[in-house]
Structures are given as structure tokens and as C-alpha cells.
Amino acid sequence: MTQTLAASSVLPSQQTDRANALPVAIFLILALVPFGAAFGPESYVLGLFTRVMVFAVAALALDFICGYGGLVSFGHAAFVGIGAYAVGIIGAHGVTEMLVSLPVALLAGAIFAYLTGTVCLRTKSVYFIMITLAFGQMAYFIAGSLAPYGGDDGLTVRLRSTLLGFPILQNDRTFYYFVLLSLLVVYFAFRTIVYSRFGRVLRGARENATRMATLGFDVFSFQRVGYVIAGAVGGLSGFLLANATEFVSPAYMSWQRSGELIIMILLGGLGTLHGAIVGAAAYLLIEETLGGITEQWKLIFGPLLVLIVLFARGGLLGLVDRIRGRPGRG
């Protein structure tokens, strides 16, 4: 009795075994990619899937704050860019140690989230979108004005991050698994949080913030903590991105990048977590494929996205549910 009680008052998407089978399958595939890649253009495939996972980390953070918190942030790329610049700037001063640059990247993302969140979270709905967008653009222009660090041109990361002085990320395969491990940790961390007391408050505030306040929850403070977590994980994504591309540029923070992250989580299905990974993969792989076929790939990609978002509520995962005739997720 207590078991059934406990299991049922939860997020609908996580109740079935199948819902667990999907994340397992996703991580299995990602773990096996390097083995498959060995038979083809290895560094190209590794690079592509590394990028997928790097953006999946950022998309997970966005799904957490947007899909579970109901806070549609249009400035999420700023956190990624800030994390990347942390690596770039520290590297420019000759420090490559990740025990330095990784905490700095996380902390920089968190601090930026705390400061901007304090302002943004006072507003609601469309104003929240606009003001997060504004802060994102602010970060973009500030990065472009950093003359000592390349300004608009960005700066090169000469050496990937080292651990205790060892260049452990220099090998593409090792780096791939490092990114996979990061993604795995982030995925399970978020999964734990959304079911926790804190996660329940965050989800409750998405449903009805006024009601939550009258229950005694300081909604603003809870949302800000959630926003800071998302900012820190965005910073982690930036740390990985700088190492993946060995380059840092203001373009990482542009509003287009923020928009792409939103499209990824819509594409994969909002508020599912693993949907963020599927969405990041789908987006980048479609972009890559169409880009290989025609210069005007965006002309095809744009309408395709609109169709998926319009007709497949719940994103690609929702579409799979429907084709199989199962009820969609909540």
C-alpha cells in the first residue's frame, strides 16, 4: 500500500520501465559510439558526438529550469559562454589545470545566474524571457569588448585542460569519455533533484506560484537556487565546449545559441531530462546532415522544426509515444 502510494504521486514520465529503458539506451549508444567510429572517419564522428554531449549538458540545465521550473530562459547560452571564457582567460595566463578552471567555470556561471536571476526572477512570463535575453546579450557584448582576450575574434585555447599537470584530455577518445562522464553525472544529479523536496517545490512553483507562496514557500528564493544550479551546469558545458573546440568566442553567447538550446529541449520533449539529450543530438545531427546536402539547409530545417514543435507536442519522444498509441506525457 505504502509502495503504491509513494510511486504514484510522481512525474508521469518516469513511472514505466520503458521510461527508464530510454535513458539507459541513450547512454549505452553514447558509450559505444567511439567503437563504431573506429571503423569510419573517427575524429569527425568523435568530434560530432562530443559536441552533441557538450550541448546536451547545457540543454539538461535548461530543461531543468524551463521544463521543471517553468522559467523560459532565453539567455542560457551566456552561462555556456562564461564557462568557456573561464577556461580561455585562465589558459591565456598559462594555467590549464582543471582543478582550477573547472571550479572557476562552474562558479562564474553560478554567480552570473545569481546576479541576473535576482533581477529576472522578479518578472514573469514574457518579461522573464525578454530580460534573460537582455542579460544574455549583455554578456555577449561584454565578451566582444574584451580586447586583451581577442575581442570579437575570440581566443584560442592552446592546450586542453590538464589534471594535476597531466594532459589527460589531449586524446580525443579520452576526452570523449570525460564529456560522457560529465553528462552522466549531470543527468543523474538533475534526476535526483527533480524528485527531491527542492525539485517538488520548483515544479509546484511552475504549476501555481501564488498557491505555493500561500503554503509558505518563498518561491523567489527557491527559483533563484534552481537558476543558480542551471547556471553552474551551463558553466560546466562551457568548460567542455572550450576544450572541445579549443577556441572561445563571443558567438557562444549569442541569442541564436540560446534559441538553439530552447529548440533542443522542445525537440526532445520538455521536462523529461533525457529528452534534452535526444533533442541536442537530433538538432546537431540534422544540422550536420542537411548542412552536408545543401548550403540552404536552414530553409529546410526551419519549417521542419516548426512542424515538430507544432504537431508533436512533447517533442520527438512525444511523437514516438503517439505512433505507438500510448498516452503522451504530462
Added chain:
Amino acid sequence: MDWSTEFVEGLAVADPVLQLNDLHKNFGGLVVTDGVTLDIGFGELHAVIGPNGAGKTTLINQISGLLAPTAGTINFRGTDVTDLPADKRAKLGLARSFQITSVLPRFSALENVALAVQARNQTSYRFFGRADHEQPVNDAANAALAEVGLADRGQTLAAHLSHGEKRSLELAIAIAMEPKLLLLDEPMAGTGHEESARLVSVLKRLKGRFSMLLVEHDMTAVFALADRISVLTYGRILASGTPDAVRADPRVIAAYLGEEME
């Protein structure tokens, strides 16, 4: 205590849980609360009645902290809460229900109530451990559901409950907070005869356990439940006293009860 108030309003109570002091609220030029002074004693069930648009909901919104009064003070259990946000007032023991059902639609009935329990039970800045596996919280939530007759509806999404059940859920959420004062804004709104009779018996059981401020149009319910009644018209308290005194008050009959009682 200013005892001219006691004399004029007949309202002063020995040990009030809530004191409204010359409360005013304007929306632009519209005066919606116009000098309301009111005390609610411990354990008292105080009904506020009045025609549509009299300002009853606006009053509750000010007491619960969703609206700031234009002037006047609100004292709750000896603390001036006039400038406190809603969540701080809830923490002090103020719970409310909403005239227009306000629950978390995509949460189960049980989880709606469990959140109310969680709010008063230890910190919610806990990032590990499944909240829905906390047995003490679930037990308390189930007890509150049982109290309003929703014992077997805990697993249903709030959005899928019937209107009457949602009204009961509102009540369960409020009592699960174990408040010192319960503000009920038309708990019977939109329910049928049977359902509202059932809710009256639920409220009868809750009476004495909580101090209550009850806003309600259903006069049968009000006169069956209230220890005292205040009549609000145009944002002002027209009369206040025991049910019998209010029923007999010619001003009240002229302004409000005349039509309602027919």
C-alpha cells in the same frame, strides 16, 4: 485596547488571533476596503457575508498577503504582519483557500496536500531523497485528505477531480498546514446541495480546532456555523455580532439579508 471600538463595533475579543485595524484598499479611484476594523478570537468561527463585489475576497487577499492594503494594519498572533509577504504569513500559521479553485493541476491530490505538509515540516532545501517517499509527510497528507472525504482520491491528478472534489482539496491543503487561522473564501462556491451540506459537516468538525474566517454566500451554512457574523457592504462593516443579532438587524435586512433569505 481602545475600548470605544469595543463599544461601537461590539467586536473586541479578549485574545484575538487576528486584528484588522482601520484597513483601507483602493484600486485607483475604486474604494474596495473602507476602514475595516475586525478582531477574530482564538477558536472563533467568524463569518463575513455581503453582496457580490462588497470586497470580501479583497479583504482575504490583504490578510493572506497577496495584496498590500492602502492604509491600516494587520496584526496576526501579536505580530504586525502588514508588510510581510504571503509565505512568511503562512509560516506564522495563516492558511487560506481560494474562491476560484487554486491547486497544482498536474500534481496528484496527495502531492498537493503533501506540499502543504512539507512546507511546515523541516527544510525544503533538500536535494536528495525522493520527496514522495517521505512516509510521515504522506501520512499527514492522507489524514488531511481523509478528513475532507478524499481518502480514496489521493492518486488522482488534481486537474481530473470533479469541481466538488477540488473544493474539498482546497480545504485539505489548508488544514494540512495546521494553521492558527483558516481563511476560507466561499468554500462551497459552485457546489450542489448535497456537496455543500457535506462541506458544512466537515467545517463543523474543524470548528474549535482552528480559528476561522469564513466568507460564504450560502446563508444556511453561515448561520449553522458562525459564532459571529460581520456584514460587509461597499467595503465597510455594516454590522457585526452573533448570528441572531445580525439576523434581526434592520440595516442588514435592508442592505443584504432581505433578498438572500427569501
